[in-house]
Amino acid sequence: MTSFTTPAVLQLGTDIGTSARVSTPVISFDQARELSRQYGTPTLVVSRSRLSRTYQTMKSELPNVEMFYAAKANSDVSILRTLFLEGSSVDVCSYRELQSALLAGFKPDQMIHTHPCKTVQNLMDCYNEGVRWFTVDCSGEIDKLVRHTPDVNVILRLAAASSSSLINLSAKFGCDPADAATLAAEAGRKGLSVRCMSFHVGSQCLNPEDFRTMLVRARQAWDECVAAGAPLEVLDIGGGFPAPYRTSVMSLSDYCHHLSVALDATFGDLPIRIIAEPGRGMCAEAVTLITKVVGKSVRGGLPWYFLDEGIYGSFSGKLFDYSDFELVAEAAEIRPRSACVVAGPTCDSHDVVSTDQELPELEVGELILVPTMGAYTSASASGFNGLDIARIVEID
Numbered sequence: 001m002t003s004f005t006t007p008a009v010l011q012l013g014t015d016i017g018t019s020a021r022v023s024t025p026v027i028s029f030d031q032a033r034e035l036s037r038q039y040g041t042p043t044l045v046v047s048r049s050r051l052s053r054t055y056q057t058m059k060s061e062l063p064n065v066e067m068f069y070a071a072k073a074n075s076d077v078s079i080l081r082t083l084f085l086e087g088s089s090v091d092v093c094s095y096r097e098l099q100s101a102l103l104a105g106f107k108p109d110q111m112i113h114t115h116p117c118k119t120v121q122n123l124m125d126c127y128n129e130g131v132r133w134f135t136v137d138c139s140g141e142i143d144k145l146v147r148h149t150p151d152v153n154v155i156l157r158l159a160a161a162s163s164s165s166l167i168n169l170s171a172k173f174g175c176d177p178a179d180a181a182t183l184a185a186e187a188g189r190k191g192l193s194v195r196c197m198s199f200h201v202g203s204q205c206l207n208p209e210d211f212r213t214m215l216v217r218a219r220q221a222w223d224e225c226v227a228a229g230a231p232l233e234v235l236d237i238g239g240g241f242p243a244p245y246r247t248s249v250m251s252l253s254d255y256c257h258h259l260s261v262a263l264d265a266t267f268g269d270l271p272i273r274i275i276a277e278p279g280r281g282m283c284a285e286a287v288t289l290i291t292k293v294v295g296k297s298v299r300g301g302l303p304w305y306f307l308d309e310g311i312y313g314s315f316s317g318k319l320f321d322y323s324d325f326e327l328v329a330e331a332a333e334i335r336p337r338s339a340c341v342v343a344g345p346t347c348d349s350h351d352v353v354s355t356d357q358e359l360p361e362l363e364v365g366e367l368i369l370v371p372t373m374g375a376y377t378s379a380s381a382s383g384f385n386g387l388d389i390a391r392i393v394e395i396d
């Protein structure tokens with residue numbers, strides 16, 4: 001048996017041995033200055049080599065698992081194209097995500113559609129482009145497919161309980177595993193082929209043992225569905241692979257190794273295809289934000305720094321995704337650090353990026369780097385207050 005780190009230890013951010021993975025920028029401050037001269041700020045820098053390395057690490061530790069990158073995390077063509085060239089497939093939930101994937105080079109037969117509750121328009125638009133794998137988790141969605149697209153391959157989504165995930169993705173979707181066979185039988189009676197079973201352990205799942213717990217439950221549901229006549233041939237283990245923010249996480253290769261062992265133990269005896277839908281774990285670390293200090297003041301005895309990017313922009317992940325982004329200042333090792341407030345550029349008082357990070361005294365014009373800015377950042381940014389959404393620039 002391999003050793004295993006408990007989530008409590010991970011959450012404390014204390015010693016997690018050789019396995020720790022910390023948040024690191026994809027560029028140096030010298031590169032950031034050069035890029036900001038060229039493109040201005042705020043700019044999100046996508047490192048193709050960092051993204052490729054993540055893909056290759058996942059593939060080497062999980063050689064029998066096909067990757068369907070979850071476009072929801074970041075559907076920018078810079079990310080999608082690199083993953084396409086690496087040999088990834090893609091998971092889309094809408095027609096616009098599908099169009100971005102097409103633009104990046106993916107063909108519809110490299111796509112699965114994983115939205116359990118889609119509009120008929122969404123369903124038909126993606127079907128008409130050639131997508132043939134669609135997800136259901138209840139009778140109503142089965143009936144939608146029977147009515148509009150009876151010849152598709154059905155993915156039956158199970159709800160998953162995960163103790164160590166930051167974001168529960170089963171609060172809204174997924175059937176109770178105990179009901180899976182009943183739903184599969186209903187789909188079969190209505191002429192559909194349930195060929196895939198899926199689940200999502202929750203996003204930013206710190207503990208790979210949560211996958212094992214869910215895999216055991218999924219195997220039971222799988223056997224019940226097969227006994228009920230479902231032609232299951234694909235297991236989809238979803239996403240959930242974590243990324244390091246201000247808290248470090250287990251190394252990607254160790255994490256995937258734990259997962260691989262759990263897959264072997266639970267589904268290793270079946271000659272099936274196994275696929276995964278990593279979003280955050282694939283793209284988060286490949287992107288670093290360059291933002292600039294555009295103003296400073298002292299309020300209530302504390303220094304306040306105003307950046308040209310905030311929670312209506314790339315820091316939207318702080319609000320919607322509960323991500324705690326680390327702010328990296330160049331002078332952090334030189335000038336003494338102190339408590340401060342770092343705020344975004346809009347007129348909204350709520351637009352505050354950090355209140356609990358100590359930074360050196362900053363001057364207007366200084367650059368701040370923010371690593372791990374690839375997932376659920378620009379994807380949920382808006383142009384509120386008439387400000388531009390951060391430019392995205394690719395580097396090798």
Ligand SMILES: *Cc1c(COP(=O)(O)O)cnc(C)c1O
Nearest residue numbers: 070114203239240277278279280
């Ligand atoms: C959001 C989502 C993903 C990606 O999840 P991550 O935690 O970012 O890896 C994968 N599959 C489905 C169905 C999702 O909704």
